[in-house]
Amino acid sequence: MQIKKFGLAATALAAAGVLVLAGCSSSPESDTSSASATAIISTNGSEPQNPLIPTNTNEVGGGKILDSIFAGLVYYAADGSVHNDMAESIDTEDSQHYTVKLKADQTFSNGDPVDAESFVKAWNYGAALDNAQLSSYFFESIEGFSWDENVEEMSGLKVVDDLTFTIDLVSPQSDFALSLGYSAFYPLPASAWDDIDAFGQAPIGNGPYKLASDDAWQHNEKISLVVNDTYQGDRQPKNGGLDIIFYATQDASYADLQGDNVDVVDQIPGSALASYQDEFDGRSVNQAVAVFQSFTIPARLEHFGGEEGELRRAAISHAINREEITDVIFSGTRTPAHDFTSPVIDGYSEDVEGSDVLDFDEAKAQELWAEADAISPWTGEFKIAYNADGGHAEWVDAVTNSIKNVLGIEASGDPYPTFAEARTKITDRTIQTAFRTGWQGDYPSLYNFLGPIYGTGAGSNDGDYSNPEFDALLAEGRSLSDLDAANEKFQEAQTILFTDLPAIPLWYSTVNGAWGTKVSNVEFGWNSVPLYYEIEKSE
Amino acid sequence: MSSNTRSNAAHYVAPIEETPLVAVDSVKASGRVSNLWTDAWADLRKRPMFWISSVLIVLITFVALFPGLFTSEPPSSGCYLENSNGGPEAGHPLGFTKQGCDVFSRIVHGAATSLSVGIIVTILILVLGITFGALAGFYGGWVDSVLSRVGDIFFSIPYILAAVVVMSVLSQYRNVFVIALAIGLFAWPSTSRVLRAEILRVKNSDYVMSATAIGVSRFKILLRHVLPNSIAPVIVVTTIGLAGAIVAEATLSFLGVGLPNTIMSWGNDISAAQRDLRNNPMTLIYPSIALSLTVLSFIMLGEVLRDALDPKARATR
C-alpha cells in the first residue's frame, strides 16, 4: 500500500497556469440519455491540510474543493484556455496596470454581492504578512506588497466603483492575467470577515457548488457539495452535487473504484499502473500535465564542481536509461524528458541543441566518467535523497541501478522518513548528496520552468546554480513582448543548461485516472483534476 | 479480593508429595547425576521435532554465514531492468524482481540481515521483558508499580514514532543493530506483562510456599522455581515475536526508516515486492517463504525446549 503522499501532493500544487492540453484519451460515452440532473458524483480527495481559505490552500486536497465552491475572475477550460468567470473584462495596455470590470448581479451562495471589494479585501488579507498565508507569494508582484512589514492594504489595489477595481504591478508582467484563475485570487464574501477561522471550516463561495450544510465537511471522511443556484457563470453543473471522499491511500480509492463505490478517481496506485487502462477500458485517462521531474547534484558536492563536475553530470545523464525506466517502472505513465520544461507548454521543442546529453549512451557515459577520473579519481558512493512518504523509492532505485551498472560505481537511494526532514536539509544546504527535484508550472510559459529554478539566487534554486550568461538570456527573453521571439531566447538559455546540467532531467508526468460505469463525459483539466461540473451520471 | 469464587475444588492444599515440586525432586531421586539441563538434553535427543528444527536452524545460519556457498551471484551483481519480472531461468531459479534483481540470490544474501535482526530483537526483548516482568510480578508492591508503569510508558509510544526518531537521529548508522534497537526497545513491555501475569499465578503455588518455608532465599526461588515454571508463555510469545521483528523490518523499510537498500534483507525485499503485488506476487511469496521456514523452525525449537525444560510437562508424559 502507499501511505498518503504528502510530498507528492505538494509537488502537484494546484498552481496557477494555463496549459495547452497535450491530448486526451478519454472517450466520453454516448449513453447520456438517462443522465440525472440530481445525481451526486462521488470522487476521491484527501483531507485538506489547512482551513479552507483560498489564500491559505496550496495542496490538492483543499484546492480541489475550493475550485468547486469558488469562482475567480477567470477559469480554465479543459484545453487550458482562459475564460472570464466573474470578470466582465480585464484590460491592460502596458502589462503593468490592469483594470478589472466585474459582471453585474453576481452573488455568493449566502446572498453577499460579488463586488470589487470582495476581491480586493480577500487579496489584501492573503498578502498581509501578519496573516502568514501559504500562498501570499502570489501577490508579490502587486505594488505595495512587502516581506518586511505588515501591509494592511496594498497600494496597487484600488476600488473604483462597486464593479471595478485596478491592479498596479511593480513591473510589467505579460502573463499576470493568466494566473488570475488560481485559487489565491478568489474573492471572499463580506460575512467571512466576522470570523475567518469559522469561515475556514465552513466556507461560503460563489462557485458552481456550495457546501451541502454548515457541517458538510466531515473531517477525514468526506465533504458533500451541492449545486449552487446563485452561480451564473459558464461552469454550470450537469449533476446534482459532488461527494469528495477523503482517502488515506491511493490503493483504497482504487479498491473503491473496482467495487463501484466511487464514480471518478484521478490517481492510480503504482501497483495498478500497468493494468488500469485494460481494466477500465475506455473509462480511463493517461494524459500529459505540466510537471517536470529531475534530480539535482549541487556543485558544492565533492567531485561535482568545475570541469570535473560538468563531465560527471553528463556521464550520469548518459547512464540513465529513461526510456526503459518510464516503460518498466511507470508502465508508460511518464514520458522521457527532452528538455527542462514540459511538452504541454507553448514553445516546447524536443530538439533543443545539446539535448542529446539526455540520450542513453553507455560508451559515452563511461568515456566522460573516465575523463573526469583523470582530473580527480572518483571516491565514495553516489546517492539520491528522496522523501520516503512520497512513493519515490522505485524510480530512485531504478535510476541508481542504471548508473551503477553503466559506470561501475556504488549508487543507491537515500530515503528520508519525512518530507519535512528532506526539505529542511535541502533548504539549509546541509544535504551532502544529490536529491530529487520536481516542478509544476505556475504559468504556461517556458520562463516559469527556468527562471524560478535556475536563475541566480532564485527562490527555488536549491542547487545554487549560477550562470550570468543564462541569466542574461532569460532577462532578454522576458523583456520581449513577442512570444515566439521570447521563446527563442529561452530555448537558447536551455542550451546552456544542457552543458551545465544544474538538474538532471528525467521525465514529464501524466495524470492517471479512471471512472465507473454510471458516469460519462469525464474530462481531465490542465491541473490533473477532472472537470466535475461536466460529468453526467445515470441512476 | 476475597477468595469466595472458589468453585475449583481441586485447589485443596495438597500434601507436599503430590505437588510438582516433588516431581522435580523425584527426578533427582532416580539415581543418575542430573540437573534441569542434562534432563532436558536427555529428553530433547529423543525428539524428532528437535532434530528437524535444529537442522533447519543450522542450515539457515549456514546460509547466513556463507551465502557464497549457496549462490554464485555475488551480492554486488547488478539489477537490470531488461530482466524485470522475468521468470525462472538457468542460474536464476526463482526469476527476477521488478527492478530486475535475481530473487534467489537476494534471499540468500538477505538471510544474514534478517536473521540477525530477528535474533537481536528477540534477545533484547527477552532480557528487558524478563527482567522487568519477573521482578514486577515476583516482588509486587512498589517494585511492581514502578516497573509496570515504566513499561506502560514505553508501550504507549507508537513504534512508528519511535522508529522514525531513532532512525533519523542515528541516520549515519543505519545498520542491523540500530534497527534492532528501534524495534526491540519499544516491544518488550508485552513480554514483560505476559511474564508478570504468569508469575503472579505461579508464585502462589504450593511448591513456592514450601520452598519459602524451608528457608530458600527469595531470589533463588525466583530463579529456580518461579521462572522455569512461568517461562512457557514467554517462549510462545517470543518465538512468534521473532517473525514479528523480521516483518517489522519490512514495514520500517516501507516507511523509509528501515535499512538502506544497499543492505539486502528479506524485509527490504518484501517491502519492495508489495508495490508490485498485483503484477508479480511471486517476488513477495519467496522471501515470505524463507521467513516462514525460519520462524517455523524457531517455533518448533521453542516448543520442544519448553516441553523439555518444563518439569511438569515431562513428569506427566
Next chain:
Amino acid sequence: MTGYILRRVLQAIPVFFGTTFLIYFMVFALPGDPILALFGDKTPNPAVLEQLRAQYNLDKPFIVQYLLYIGGIFRGDFGVSFSGQPVSEILARTFPVTLRLALIALVIEMVVGIAVGLVSGLRKGKLFDSSALVVSLIFISLPIFVIAFVFQYVFAIQLGWARPTVGSGAPWSDLILPGIVLATISFAQIQRLTRSSVIESSGLDFVRTAASKGLSRRRIVPVHILRNSLIPVVTFLAVDFGTLMVGATVTEGIFNVPGVGNTLYQAIIRGEGPTVVSFVTVMVLIYLVVNLVVDLFYAVLDPRIRYVK
C-alpha cells in the same frame, strides 16, 4: 481492594507526565522543520516562515512549548492542528471509530484464537494441531499490507461480501472485514498461547485429580483446563488491545478507516506535536485502565492471586 484501585489511579499521574514529556520530546527531536514542509517543493519567504512558527509556538524553546501545551490541557485545550481543527475534536471523532474496530478484532481473535488453541492443545501433535500451526505461520510471516490487500480484493471486490472501504460514519458492518484482517496478526499468538497453557494445565495435578474423580471431560475442559490457561491469554489480549488502538495505521489506510492509526501517522509525519501527544496521552490512559481491569481479572481467574495484603 478500593485502596488498591485508588493507588493505581494515583500512579496514572506520573505516567501521564512521563508520557507526555517523552512524546513531546520525541516529536521535538524529529529532524526537519514541519512549517517548511507545508510549502511543498517551493521554498517560502523567511518572513512567512517566522510568522507561522510563532503561530504554532515552534519558535520557543522545548520546555516552554511543553509547558504551554500542558497548561492548555488543564484548561481543556488540546491545541490546534495545522488544518485549524481543535485536537480535542479530532480525538472525539477518531477514537470511537478505532475503538469499534479494535473491539471487533479483539472479539474475533479471542473467540477463534482460544477455540483453535484449546482444540490444538487437547489434540497435541494431531492433524488439527499441525494445520493450525501452518495457518498461524502464514498469517505471521506475511506483512499486514499483503493480508489486507488480498482480503480486500477477494472478499470485497471479487465476491462482493463487503464494501472495499469503510463508508461514511464507519458503521460496525463496514468494520468487520478490516477487523478480521487485524485479528490475523494476533491470532497466531493467542492460539499458540492458549495451546501451550492448555497443554501445561492438562498435566497439572488438579486436572488429573478431577479426571480421576470421574468428572466428565465436558466439565474438566472449561472449568479446570481453560480457566487455568487463560491468564497469559488475557494478558496478551490486553496488550493487544493497546496495540490495536494505536497501531492499525496500515490496515486503516488500506480500508480507509477514519480512525486513530491514520490520523496519528499523518501527525507524526507532519511533526504536529500537540496532535501526537494528545493521541498518545489518551492512548496511555486507556491502556492504564485496561491493565488495571486485567489485573483485577487475574484474581477472578485464579483466586490465589491477591493484591490486598
